[in-house]
Amino acid sequence: MPGHDTGALVLAATPPILSGGLDLSAALGSAEARASGDGEYFRFDLGGGRYLNLVRLSGADAGGPLSIVIPIDTDGLDRADAVQRLFSRLLRRRVPDDRRLTRQQRRRARHMLQAVDGRMNGATYREIAGVIYGQARIADEPWKTSALRDAVMDLVKDAFSMIEGGYLSLLRRRRRK
Template sequence: MDEDGTHFLLEAGGQTIRLLRLAGVPPDIPLAALVPLDPDGFDRAEAIYRLLRALLGRTVPEDRRLTPQQKRRQRFMLQATDGRMNGATYREIASVIYGVDRVASEPWKTSALRDATTALVKDGLAMIAGGYRTLLRHRRRP
């Protein structure tokens, strides 16, 4: 509890969600969610729907915005970027992601794995710089 109100932690679906009951609001009043009516409103409304299901003890549907292949590439992007930021060479990163034997099977300078690894690092850096937000948004029609 602080000047803002009472803070709660909700464990749901393997994640911890922080909730706040504003100061001055009696405990018998249900929590409320404020949703800005902007282009991200649909995403926020869906998040509130999922939160409400968790609060009421109902099954929360799996988030299917990313395919298994997209999830794997996101993981590789972060893994490659983490390695690069910690001093690993592109070849060392490729060996971890694709396997030592596969990397050694062709000349590194002309290898498609070299290009794929540099792309993973580049895209991982873009994701860290704020691009991760696109993962959370619905696809928008132009």
């Protein structure tokens, strides 16, 4: 959903006033598009296991020139980054990384998923810590006062918050406060 995923792009028919350049729309493909009332939803492969979610609005000809709709709002920079990734791929250039999450945030999100998956399948906090941090690290100190115990409990708590809707914050660019 483009309303939640600011990395998703909305495609519309190009107004005649903007035509003139070499049209790249045919390269988008949409063989596996899923139709809805809004239009057709499909993915565009950026390579390296990355992709963009695209929506071609109803009324936009799949074979005709397309434009990208970017609302003038606080999510504009997120969408502009997605546009840059799309055009880089279409023009066979290096596709820049998606900067919405830092490497540390991606690692923590992965650990949160591991922790909550383990907890929902009956694993103890100690067992989860052993998988995430390694058995040797948890054996080095008493478990009841271990910082790793607190870390695992926080991972599980934060993962449950994500499950309850907090994951939407992952889809937006980090903003300065």
